[in-house]
Amino acid sequence: MRLMQNMSTIAEFATPECPSNGNIKIAVIGGSGVGKTALVVRFLTRRFIGDYERNAGNLYSREVQVDGGEQVAIQVQDTPGVDLTGNGLSIPDHVTCSIQWADAVVLVYSVTDRHSFDLIGQLHQLVARAGGANVPPVILLANKADLLHMRRVDAEQGPLLAAALGCSFYEVSASEDYSQVHGAFHRLCCHMAKQQPTASMSSHTTSSGAAEKKGRSPLIPRPKSPNMQDLKRRFKQALSAKVRTVTSV
Numbered sequence: 001m002r003l004m005q006n007m008s009t010i011a012e013f014a015t016p017e018c019p020s021n022g023n024i025k026i027a028v029i030g031g032s033g034v035g036k037t038a039l040v041v042r043f044l045t046r047r048f049i050g051d052y053e054r055n056a057g058n059l060y061s062r063e064v065q066v067d068g069g070e071q072v073a074i075q076v077q078d079t080p081g082v083d084l085t086g087n088g089l090s091i092p093d094h095v096t097c098s099i100q101w102a103d104a105v106v107l108v109y110s111v112t113d114r115h116s117f118d119l120i121g122q123l124h125q126l127v128a129r130a131g132g133a134n135v136p137p138v139i140l141l142a143n144k145a146d147l148l149h150m151r152r153v154d155a156e157q158g159p160l161l162a163a164a165l166g167c168s169f170y171e172v173s174a175s176e177d178y179s180q181v182h183g184a185f186h187r188l189c190c191h192m193a194k195q196q197p198t199a200s201m202s203s204h205t206t207s208s209g210a211a212e213k214k215g216r217s218p219l220i221p222r223p224k225s226p227n228m229q230d231l232k233r234r235f236k237q238a239l240s241a242k243v244r245t246v247t248s249v
Contacts, residue, residue, distance in 0.1 A: 023072065023073045023074075023075070024072055024073070024074045024075070024103055024104070024189055024192045024193065024196070025074075025075045025077070025101060025102045025103045025104075026074060026075070026076045026102060026103065026104050026105070026106060026185075026188065026189075027076075027077045027079060027095075027099055027102035027104075027106070027136075028040055028076060028077065028078055028079060028105075028106045028108060029079050029082065029095060029098070029099070029105060029106070029107055029108070029123055029127075030082065030107060030108035030109055030116060030119070030123070031081050031082055031083065031109065031110075031113065031115065031116035031119050032080075032081025032082075032083060033081065033110070033113065033116075034081070034108045034109055034110040034113060034116045034143055034144075035110060035144060035174050036078055036079070036108050037058070037078050038050060038174040038175070039106075039108065039141065039143060039174045039181055039185075040060055040076050040078050041060070042174045042178060042181045043076075043181050043182055043185040043186075044060055044076065046178050046182075048174055048175045048178075050175060057077075057078060057080050057092075057094050058078045059075060059076070059077050059078070060075070060077075061074070061075045061076075062074065064186065064189055066186075066189055066190045066193040067190045067193070067194070070193060072189065072193050074189055076185075077101070079092070079094060079095045079098050080092040080094055082095060082119060082123060084115070084118075084119060084122075089119075089122055089123075089126070091126065095126075096126070096130050099126065099127050099130040099136070100130050100131070100132075102136050103136055103137075103196070104136050104137045104138070104139070104188055104191075104192055105127050105137070105138045106138075106139055106140075106141055106185070106188070107120055107123055107124065107127075107138060107139070107140050107141070108140075108141045108142075108143055109140075109141075109153070109158075110142075110143050110144045110153075111142050111143070111144050111145055111147070111151050111152065111153045111155075111158075112144050112147050112150040112151060112152055112153075113152060113153075114152040114153055117142075117152075117153045117157070117158075117161075120161060120165075121161070121165070124138065124165050137167075137188070137191065137192070137195075138165070138167040139167055139169070139170065139188055140158065140161065140162045140165065140167050140168070140169045140170070141169075141170050141171075141172055142158045142169070142170070142171040142172065143172055143173070143174055144173060144174070144175075145171045145172060145173045145176075145177075146173040146175060146176040146177075155171065158171055168187075170183070170184040172184060
């Protein structure tokens with residue numbers, strides 16, 4: 001559980017004592033139930049729990065090593081699910097604020113949910129509008145690739161959509177393959193680390209002037225910090241269930 005305990009809130013990473021050389025902010029956006037939280041926790045902890053409170057909107061922070069051995073602090077903002085209603089997209093205010101705050105955006109859909117795939121084009125437009133003159137880089141993740149019997153989005157449709165939107169594409173499974181999930185997020189972090197000079201990244205969280213230069217909102221409404229005890233409890237339950245299954249066999 002040491003990795004989970006190393007995750008902290010945005011306030012803790014904004015201190016001068018933070019030993020990392022940079023700070024990368026990533027917002028994860030998609031429809032409800034596509035596995036956004038599972039993907040974020042899988043990337044940061046290697047663990048898959050599978051049962052989370054929906055639309056919690058937690059912020060997760062830790063340090064990662066990018067190309068060249070450089071340590072950077074990353075903040076990954078999980079967001080409430082976006083839904084399509086009779087009046088158009090139902091977009092929580094927190095989602096728009098997260099886009100304005102972020103250095104990069106990860107759009108997520110589930111291959112088992114055609115509706116979540118159909119939302120992606122509109123979500124990409126939302127990112128373009130909210131980003132203003134400085135639209136953040138975007139990658140597209142197709143989650144739940146392991147559920148072949150439940151697939152509702154053909155495998156070739158994801159890459160075609162990503163090409164039309166001009167972004168990178170990854171089909172992953174948060175539950176079955178850590179390397180896929182880690183690879184997608186890690187490549188994004190490496191790309192962002194190369195795009196942002198160390199000096200400007202270091203001052204990004206401490207200087208409002210740097211925020212103005214980037215055209216990004218320097219503040220985001222303080223999100224709820226992840227309930228680590230609850231995450232630990234759920235992980236232990238998942239392990240216990242696996243042990244009981246093996247014993248019964």
